[in-house]
Amino acid sequence: MSREHELNCQPDEKLVAGTLHGQKECFGVLVERYWRASVTVALARTKHPDWVEDIAQESLMQAYAHLAELRDRSRFSGWLTRIVAQTSIKHARMQDRALRISQMTEASFRRPAQEDADPTIPDLLRRQVVEAVGHLPRKLQTVVILRFVSGLSTDEIARQLSKRPGTVRVWLHRAYERLRSELKPVLE
Numbered sequence: 051m052s053r054e055h056e057l058n059c060q061p062d063e064k065l066v067a068g069t070l071h072g073q074k075e076c077f078g079v080l081v082e083r084y085w086r087a088s089v090t091v092a093l094a095r096t097k098h099p100d101w102v103e104d105i106a107q108e109s110l111m112q113a114y115a116h117l118a119e120l121r122d123r124s125r126f127s128g129w130l131t132r133i134v135a136q137t138s139i140k141h142a143r144m145q146d147r148a149l150r151i152s153q154m155t156e157a158s159f160r161r162p163a164q165e166d167a168d169p170t171i172p173d174l175l176r177r178q179v180v181e182a183v184g185h186l187p188r189k190l191q192t193v194v195i196l197r198f199v200s201g202l203s204t205d206e207i208a209r210q211l212s213k214r215p216g217t218v219r220v221w222l223h224r225a226y227e228r229l230r231s232e233l234k235p236v237l238e
Contacts, residue, residue: 058082063123070117077117081110084127087200088134094184094191095138098145105141109134127200128210131192175236182232190225193218 057065057079068076088106093099113130120129183194196207204222208215 061124062126066117066120066123066126069114077114080126084110084130084200087127087195088130090180090199091131091134091191091195092138093180094195095135096142097181097184098142101138101141101145105134105137108141109137112137125210125212127196127202127206131196131210135188135192178233178236179229182229185232186225186228190221190228193221194225194229197222 053075057068057076060068060076060079062080062083065076065080069080085106088109089102092102092105092109096102096105109130112133113126120126183191186194192211193207196202196210197204202210204218205215207213208218211218
């Protein structure tokens with residue numbers, strides 16, 4: 051079995067421990083494992099596809115820098131999700147300030163609108179689903195992202211969020227109901 055395959059099979063807590071002991075390749079596995087989830091959380095929080103990779107990268111760098119502060123190593127995913135959410139909010143605030151400043155000047159820069167492009171139906175549907183998830187309350191957004199992007203079970207989500215599995219199932223059910231209701235016109 052190769053070292054890379056061996057690392058990919060390790061649980062988060064072992065990868066965190068390895069990273070803290072100087073094995074940088076362990077953190078590389080965590081980055082690969084949670085990149086997509088980080089990008090999805092950033093998109094759900096900001097609604098700006100142009101920003102998400104920067105936010106995900108910044109969040110992962112913060113996680114690396116503060117990894118020793120993680121008290122329960124098995125909760126890396128939930129901890130990282132909170133970092134991404136906070137970084138997204140910070141980034142959105144900074145962008146709002148920058149936009150206001152640029153609007154005050156005559157020479158404000160405007161990017162061409164992307165609405166002119168003819169999106170394919172799957173891209174349109176994906177954007178509508180991401181938008182619908184973005185309309186959910188934060189706790190419902192978090193469980194949906196952990197379930198469908200990170201692929202965690204309800205028990206794993208419960209451990210990550212320090213909640214009971216029954217609570218997570220209720221939140222997922224509420225999220226499904228809201229998403230069904232909001233996406234009903236799209237899916238018909």
